Amino acid sequence: MLEINQLEKCFGATQVLKSIDLSVKPGELVFVIGPSGSGKSTMLRCCNRLEEPTSGSILLDSEHVTDCHGRALDKMRLKIGMVFQGFHLYPHKSVLANVMLAQVKALKRSKPEAKARAMEMLEHVGLAHKADAMPSELSGGQQQRVAIARALALDPKVMLFDEPTSALDPELVGSVLKVMKQLRQEGMTMLVVSHEMEFAREAADRVVFMDGGVVVEAGTPEDIFGNPKSERLRAFLSRLQPTTAA
Amino acid sequence: MSFLDTFFDGAVMAKYLPDLLGALVTTLWLSAAIVIAGLSLGLGLACLRTLGRWYLTLPIVAFADISRALPPLVVILVFYFGLPGLGIRLSGPMVLFIVLGGVLAAFAEEIFWAGLTSVPKGQWEAGRATGLSFMQTLFDIALPQAIRLGIPSLVNRALAITKMTALGSVIGVKEILSVSSSAQSFSGSATPLTMAALAYLAIFLPVVIFARLLEKRYT
Numbered sequence: 001m002l003e004i005n006q007l008e009k010c011f012g013a014t015q016v017l018k019s020i021d022l023s024v025k026p027g028e029l030v031f032v033i034g035p036s037g038s039g040k041s042t043m044l045r046c047c048n049r050l051e052e053p054t055s056g057s058i059l060l061d062s063e064h065v066t067d068c069h070g071r072a073l074d075k076m077r078l079k080i081g082m083v084f085q086g087f088h089l090y091p092h093k094s095v096l097a098n099v100m101l102a103q104v105k106a107l108k109r110s111k112p113e114a115k116a117r118a119m120e121m122l123e124h125v126g127l128a129h130k131a132d133a134m135p136s137e138l139s140g141g142q143q144q145r146v147a148i149a150r151a152l153a154l155d156p157k158v159m160l161f162d163e164p165t166s167a168l169d170p171e172l173v174g175s176v177l178k179v180m181k182q183l184r185q186e187g188m189t190m191l192v193v194s195h196e197m198e199f200a201r202e203a204a205d206r207v208v209f210m211d212g213g214v215v216v217e218a219g220t221p222e223d224i225f226g227n228p229k230s231e232r233l234r235a236f237l238s239r240l241q242p243t244t245a246a
Numbered sequence: 247m248s249f250l251d252t253f254f255d256g257a258v259m260a261k262y263l264p265d266l267l268g269a270l271v272t273t274l275w276l277s278a279a280i281v282i283a284g285l286s287l288g289l290g291l292a293c294l295r296t297l298g299r300w301y302l303t304l305p306i307v308a309f310a311d312i313s314r315a316l317p318p319l320v321v322i323l324v325f326y327f328g329l330p331g332l333g334i335r336l337s338g339p340m341v342l343f344i345v346l347g348g349v350l351a352a353f354a355e356e357i358f359w360a361g362l363t364s365v366p367k368g369q370w371e372a373g374r375a376t377g378l379s380f381m382q383t384l385f386d387i388a389l390p391q392a393i394r395l396g397i398p399s400l401v402n403r404a405l406a407i408t409k410m411t412a413l414g415s416v417i418g419v420k421e422i423l424s425v426s427s428s429a430q431s432f433s434g435s436a437t438p439l440t441m442a443a444l445a446y447l448a449i450f451l452p453v454v455i456f457a458r459l460l461e462k463r464y465t
Binding site: 048050071074075077078080082084086088089090091092101102105106107147150151154 | 366368369371372373374375376377378379382386387390391394
């Protein structure tokens with residue numbers, strides 16, 4: 001489904017990604033962990049070209065994401081949903097309008113059609129009753145769920161999550177993870193960068209450990225958390241809370 | 247002479263009222279034209295600047311900086327008395343419109359631009375990540391936020407510059423100040439000037455009040 005081949009990314013003279021290979025199969029939830037500065041988010045942002053890869057290729061359903069330009073790239077991005085750490089809802093638009101905007105402007109859906117789809121997605125994340133609210137009236141967890149609905153409404157083939165719960169108060173994290181778990185059960189293909197190790201153990205099909213711009217280790221959650229092979233992964237896990245390092 | 251006779255002489259008022267009303271209309275449509283043209287041009291320039299091409303940015307910044315630095319009166323005099331030397335003859339109202347419209351455009355461009363740069367990068371990323379083009383993201387996401395941020399400064403600037411239509415009095419435009427000050431010389435009474443002040447209030451006070459409502463709504 002999503003294939004990353006020999007991805008490299010340099011910011012000036014600093015190389016932040018070194019020959020990353022990673023693939024996500026249809027319906028799979030791949031979880032990326034690693035210390036901050038390891039290049040996880042940059043890798044994710046290369047997948048929809050918010051960051052321009054320095055070299056390497058990214059394919060979605062055997063179509064080159066990395067060769068698209070202009071309108072073709074905009075079309076490609078419709079197939080790749082993204083959820084940000086900071087939600088990035090449009091503050092001047094209602095919740096409903098947030099979820100409708102790209103449907104109407106980019107997918108060229110009619111307004112009634114977009115509205116119906118938006119309400120369906122808001123229902124899905126449990127926020128249909130907030131359709132007419134402004135984003136500023138919502139809690140962080142609610143805002144993030146709206147952001148997920150906004151991405152889902154475009155019927156993407158894959159969803160990218162860039163630390164979706166890192167900006168949330170602890171008591172609000174659960175509501176967002178619940179929606180993500182539900183998505184996984186529905187068969188959505190997901191690539192998730194996050195520090196929620198509990199969630200990784202529970203819901204991930206595969207866990208990828210990145211450090212220093214390379215994929216150090218990848219495997220099932222049991223392998224990664226139960227039987228870490230590399231020294232770097234062991235060190236990383238031991239620095240986490242005792243609950244997750246156990 | 248009493249205060250009332252000096253500033254509110256009924257006979258003088260009656261005599262010059264028609265002239266003053268005509269001048270009020272002139273000031274009104276000139277101001278409207280300047281505001282519409284200035285804000286639209288400023289908005290257009292700020293949008294062009296977001297493209298980030300040096301060959302667009304450089305002339306825009308040069309235009310904005312020079313227009314903001316020059317006293318409008320100087321430019322008005324140059325256009326009105328200098329350009330005919332090159333065979334370009336513009337009417338007084340036209341000079342006023344071009345110069346003040348241009349100055350407002352320069353300030354508006356800077357205000358819109360400041361608004362655009364203060365829209366968080368994440369807003370652009372959210373737009374582009376959902377398949378919106380650069381232009382769609384600019385018009386549907388960034389600009390509405392930038393305009394809201396700019397409303398108070400835009401209103402102040404538009405007011406300050408439309409009041410400069412009074413500079414038309416030096417190039418024979420029959421706007422409020424020139425009509426009232428010639429009426430004042432003819433009548434020897436300060437009353438026409440009082441009428442001018444009242445006329446300006448009649449035009450601009452509603453604008454100021456409207457601006458307050460606008461700001462309350464959007465900030």
